[in-house]
Amino acid sequence: MLAVKVPKREAENARRKLIELGVLARGYAVRREGESVLFPVTEPVEGFELLEADFERLERRPHSYREVIEVPDEVRPLLPNSFDIIGEIAIIELPEELMPYGKAIGEAILRVHRHIKAVFAKGSKVSGEYRVRELIHLAGEKRTETLHRENGIRLKLDVAKVYFSPRLATERMRIFKKTRPGEVVFDMFAGVGPYAVLLAKRAKLVFACDINPWAIRYLEENTRLNRANNVVPILGDVREVAGRLKADRVIMNLPKFTDRFLKEAMLSVKDGGIIHYYGFGPEEDLYSEHEAKIKTIARELGFTVEFLEERKVRPYAPRQFNIAIDFRVLK
Template sequence: MVLAVKVPRTEGEKVRKKLLERGVLDRRYRIKVEEDYIFIPVTSKVEEFEIVDIELEKAERKPHNYREVVKIPESLRKFLPSSFDIIGNIAIIEIPEELKGYEREIGEAIIKVHKNVKAVFMKGGRVKGKYRVRELILIAGENSTETLHRENGIRLKLDVTKVYFSPRLATERMRIFNKAKSGEVVLDMFAGVGPYSILLAKKVKVVFACDINPWAIRYMEENIRLNKTWNVIPILGDAREIAGKVKADRIIMNLPRSAKDFLREAFTSAKDGTVIHYYGFGPEKDPFGEHINVIRKIAQEFNADVKILDKRIIRNYAPRQYNIAIDFKVTFS
């Protein structure tokens, strides 16, 4: 028997909301309708309503996590990854060696729980090459690699096998957006399909968005159309050749693997007061030290002063390796 509030059917929805607000709705059971009355399960008595003891069916709880539904031997459950990326309607997961042979079960469980996911790919290796893309292997669903991803109020079309894109940077991109000011000229040196550029374009005067990968520029052009951000200027080419041709108030250097090799180019595009958003990888015990030393050394070559505005760890990248961000301001003496 279960404790339930008995109210006329016509009052049902109003009372259910009230009980929900008060935190006494018992979600373990299903609401029952009988003739002109409705019985709403509650966790404790509620003074103003009639309370009865009644037989109610158990509610089926929808699983929220693929790990609850995946069919694999019990002993292997501990190896199941706790998270994975969702880009548009594509899920991308890294599957450890121990789960070899169960890829399909994992993929199908993800599709079952995440109704918007149409395809699941597993990572075939590390992000590599100058375009920073990775090999992906289809493990469940449709073999379609192009998708439309929504983040921070913008839409981004991309092919996960042709360009780099990480949904985990959404908060970081919003942080930069909040710092940007109207009227600014921005240079996004490693822009990909435009997640920083298109977002910033909503606020600043113009964004020069450079990438060496022709697919990234193709998708960026499409994303400019989708978001009507006509103040993004896509530039296909090597940031080394483009830097210096533009003087910017804000520069984004989102190429953590080798941003330090492009600092000279960033300084060439800087003017007095330019803010540079620099990304890198660093070891757990001193993630920023090496990067800050290089930044200061290159600043000297340009007779520039550098003021570190902020430094933060964005995420774990590999065991004992962090993906870090450093914001600094450049002034020329």
């Protein structure tokens, strides 16, 4: 094929120039010949020595498990484009029609993503007080404990015993950026501590409550792993804890039932403090219902609220979003 020949010392500049001109032929290994380097090109290029040469084809590594999986053509369009990765564990949502191919899908994921050691399918929706789901083992190691890295912290957790979603990483960073040194934070539904441990890097003190003993066990371990000595893990029902402490910032990450805990959150925040409220809302009217509930509880307690920011956090279900509302409480 057509090639340009350049002295070795000019190779890097030549490569950049050929890319810039859009003439470097992709998928071939560049060749060295004595003190020269040969680049494959798609058309003649002015200012370079041109010649004919053979090049070895580069084997392209597949980017997606969908490139290596073998399934019947009729189910191929159902293969999900994405899946969650928590540490070394992949969790994929498969429609019923793909379940018979679960093992093959799991093995394809392991082949393409070398850092993944175990693959599970979602076996149910997140449910119950602990907000966990059933998992179906598809391939790889039969283990559910892993170490996940996010926003510069390390989180040990068991995906079968506690709630954890890597899709909230950006939202957690948003709250971290709002946190000011010296603040007292109350994380009402802390899980294994992705908010609490992160915010502890800035806040003076973080109270982190959860009703799931496994979550608190991992939270304790995660405070040690990240030297977050200013996190106070509290095992129990937040209804019994709230009101006994006062915080500048309260995080309510239990979107399915947040509204049921508004009174506790408002009693726990200082005058002028901020509450980060999460919920689910339909696309056509994401916030109104939640705003109304927030105003009602505030009125009952004799407080007023000032809405600061509202945003979609992530899609949740068709035409449904996980939303966040930040508001200030004035007492």
